[in-house]
Amino acid sequence: MFTPQPIGFVHSLFKDAAAIPKGLGAKHPEAGVLEILPAFVAGLTDIEGYSHLIVLWAFDRSEGFDLIVTPPSDDRPHGLFTTRSPRRPNPIALTVVELLRREGALLHVRGVDMLDGTPILDIKPYLSNIPEEKLRRGWLAEAEARQS
Amino acid sequence: MFTPQPIGFVHSLFKDAAAIPKGLGAKHPEAGVLEILPAFVAGLTDIEGYSHLIVLWAFDRSEGFDLIVTPPSDDRPHGLFTTRSPRRPNPIALTVVELLRREGALLHVRGVDMLDGTPILDIKPYLSNIPEEKLRRGWLAEAEARQS
Numbered sequence: 123m124f125t126p127q128p129i130g131f132v133h134s135l136f137k138d139a140a141a142i143p144k145g146l147g148a149k150h151p152e153a154g155v156l157e158i159l160p161a162f163v164a165g166l167t168d169i170e171g172y173s174h175l176i177v178l179w180a181f182d183r184s185e186g187f188d189l190i191v192t193p194p195s196d197d198r199p200h201g202l203f204t205t206r207s208p209r210r211p212n213p214i215a216l217t218v219v220e221l222l223r224r225e226g227a228l229l230h231v232r233g234v235d236m237l238d239g240t241p242i243l244d245i246k247p248y249l250s251n252i253p254e255e256k257l258r259r260g261w262l263a264e265a266e267a268r269q270s
Numbered sequence: 271m272f273t274p275q276p277i278g279f280v281h282s283l284f285k286d287a288a289a290i291p292k293g294l295g296a297k298h299p300e301a302g303v304l305e306i307l308p309a310f311v312a313g314l315t316d317i318e319g320y321s322h323l324i325v326l327w328a329f330d331r332s333e334g335f336d337l338i339v340t341p342p343s344d345d346r347p348h349g350l351f352t353t354r355s356p357r358r359p360n361p362i363a364l365t366v367v368e369l370l371r372r373e374g375a376l377l378h379v380r381g382v383d384m385l386d387g388t389p390i391l392d393i394k395p396y397l398s399n400i401p402e403e404k405l406r407r408g409w410l411a412e413a414e415a416r417q418s
């Protein structure tokens with residue numbers, strides 16, 4: 123396997139996990155900045171053409187994992203791999219952000235749900251959607267239906 | 271940081287990278303199996319309710335990285351982080367697959383673009399799309415337009 127290394131860090135308003143909106147209908151309209159380390163900035167070439175980016179980052183303040191979790195969006199337990207819980211065998215997180223603008227090594231983005239100082243592992247272009255009519259969202263859809 | 275560990279392995283028809291469709295309009299209709307290791311199977315509870323899964327996996331047969339790459343889908347060079355190149359600072363790949371059925375530790379899926387034996391790092395539920403009218407796909411859209 124490989125040894126994870128940060129390609130940059132997140133600048134965010136969130137200083138602790140309790141401040142990040144969670145649960146059903148949680149929105150993440152917050153803007154933030156992805157600061158890419160000088161050694162990797164050339165890899166951002168042409169990124170301005172993309173509206174949305176997939177950011178992989180490390181849950182660097184999480185330890186251990188649980189295979190069954192009760193997520194903030196439901197009062198029932200579910201399998202870890204159907205949730206976004208930070209406590210995972212490989213503590214890798216994924217956030218899709220909207221790219222607002224680039225300023226050299228800085229990507230100004232919207233949709234930040236990371237803590238300030240979070241290490242970024244990778245950035246990939248967001249290229250395509252799953253057709254809505256084919257998408258089933260399991261227990262989350264059920265939890266939403268119970269609430270409405 | 272963390273030490274990556276496989277939570278399972280991919281069973282796929284692809285024995286070498288040259289066999290995997292690449293480039294503009296490449297489709298990945300192939301079915302395959304994600305075999306989750308016994309220690310992690312409980313984390314699959316309730317996964318049958320989801321039609322699509324995000325699979326994070328390791329480019330375990332890739333070494334080193336290039337910050338500027340000419341991808342199979344274009345004849346022009348682009349920044350690494352606008353591409354899906356396997357040669358990345360953190361060789362983590364992402365594939366969205368359709369879940370066909372679960373059989374214990376085996377997830378039968380469609381949309382496989384991994385080599386046989388690829389280590390799986392994480393599985394997450396696919397929950398939402400980006401509105402099509404907001405999605406811009408940079409150089410890839412330009413390359414498609416030039417070809418058509």
